[in-house]
Amino acid sequence: MGITQNYKLNTIQWYPGHIAKAEKQLKEQLKLVDVVLEVRDARIPVSTHHPQLQEWIGNKSRVLVINRFDMILPQTKQAWINWFKRQGEVPYYTNAQHGQGVPAVLKAAQAEGVQLNERRKSRGMLPRPVRAVVIGFPNVGKSALINRILGKRVVESAARPGVTRSLRWVRISDELELLDAPGVIPLKLQNQDAAVKLAICDDIGDASYDNQLVAAAFLDIISYLEAVAPELLPKQALNERYKLDPTEHTGEGYLHALAEHRYKGDVERTARQLLTDYRKGFLGQIPLEIPTQFSGDE
Numbered sequence: 001m002g003i004t005q006n007y008k009l010n011t012i013q014w015y016p017g018h019i020a021k022a023e024k025q026l027k028e029q030l031k032l033v034d035v036v037l038e039v040r041d042a043r044i045p046v047s048t049h050h051p052q053l054q055e056w057i058g059n060k061s062r063v064l065v066i067n068r069f070d071m072i073l074p075q076t077k078q079a080w081i082n083w084f085k086r087q088g089e090v091p092y093y094t095n096a097q098h099g100q101g102v103p104a105v106l107k108a109a110q111a112e113g114v115q116l117n118e119r120r121k122s123r124g125m126l127p128r129p130v131r132a133v134v135i136g137f138p139n140v141g142k143s144a145l146i147n148r149i150l151g152k153r154v155v156e157s158a159a160r161p162g163v164t165r166s167l168r169w170v171r172i173s174d175e176l177e178l179l180d181a182p183g184v185i186p187l188k189l190q191n192q193d194a195a196v197k198l199a200i201c202d203d204i205g206d207a208s209y210d211n212q213l214v215a216a217a218f219l220d221i222i223s224y225l226e227a228v229a230p231e232l233l234p235k236q237a238l239n240e241r242y243k244l245d246p247t248e249h250t251g252e253g254y255l256h257a258l259a260e261h262r263y264k265g266d267v268e269r270t271a272r273q274l275l276t277d278y279r280k281g282f283l284g285q286i287p288l289e290i291p292t293q294f295s296g297d298e
């Protein structure tokens with residue numbers, strides 16, 4: 001169960017109109033493709049998965065992309081790879097900013113085309129490139145991944161019957177076509193524990209939330225993970241950065257102590273700074289989820 005549960009963060013609010021629109025758009029994009037590249041955030045690979053996604057995808061193929069692997073330690077990445085393997089999943093880890101891992105994602109997507117064309121051939125149809133779309137929560141790196149996949153290719157637009165004019169196909173190779181716009185997954189509403197982690201990572205789009213509660217939850221998550229899996233976090237990350245030891249403090253207590261220590265007692269400013277520092281990677285490679293927290297791995 002989540003460490004952030006105590007926070008009763010009903011302060012995180014979404015705009016229902018936006019969610020309905022995002023869901024409709026996503027479903028339209030999914031209708032057009034054979035393969036879905038689902039992008040998640042390596043710091044929160046479970047919370048950046050939407051529980052309804054499988055239902056939306058149906059029997060199309062899915063390639064699981066875990067982006068931002070540079071933001072966690074190599075041993076944390078390995079622990080997650082082992083966990084995914086036990087769930088029968090093959091994650092492709094990428095750093096979409098620098099392009100690492102992207103060729104393997106392309107290869108996996110193209111491999112799906114081989115099966116597609118075998119099925120087409122058996123029905124007497126001509127082969128065609130496999131059609132793919134990149135989807136994920138806000139800010140997980142979808143556009144960065146698309147740009148990496150496109151490289152220097154000129155964006156071609158293909159007018160196809162039934163295709164919304166704003167959706168363009170880009171031919172990546174003889175085997176693969178990609179929709180040039182990513183599909184944004186609407187946020188899941190019920191799970192506040194996941195919502196807090198999404199807010200910490202800034203993967204929450206235009207939701208509104210209380211920075212101080214989110215920052216305090218972030219600090220509590222760090223101290224929990226340091227207690228249960230110190231090997232998966234950088235040592236003394238907070239003390240290193242702020243020269244203030246978090247031992248003996250609750251998240252909220254540390255936030256206030258840090259405000260006194262560095263920001264003239266301004267707790268709001270401290271909360272924002274902490275979150276910004278984390279998002280920019282200044283606190284080191286800190287995950288917010290580790291495999292042992294999720295069922296079947298105790």
Ligand SMILES: Nc1nc2c(ncn2[C@@H]2O[C@H](COP(=O)(O)OP(=O)(O)OP(=O)(O)O)[C@@H](O)[C@H]2O)c(=O)[nH]1
Pocket residue numbers: 067068069070071094095096097098136137138139140141142143144145182184
């Ligand atoms: N450190 C790091 N940063 C990344 C990585 N991939 C993307 N980013 C950065 O994360 C930010 C968001 O990336 P985008 O590609 O815009 O994310 P998106 O999912 O398209 O975002 P939305 O358009 O908000 O849905 C950008 O500043 C990227 O440079 C990565 O692998 N590592």
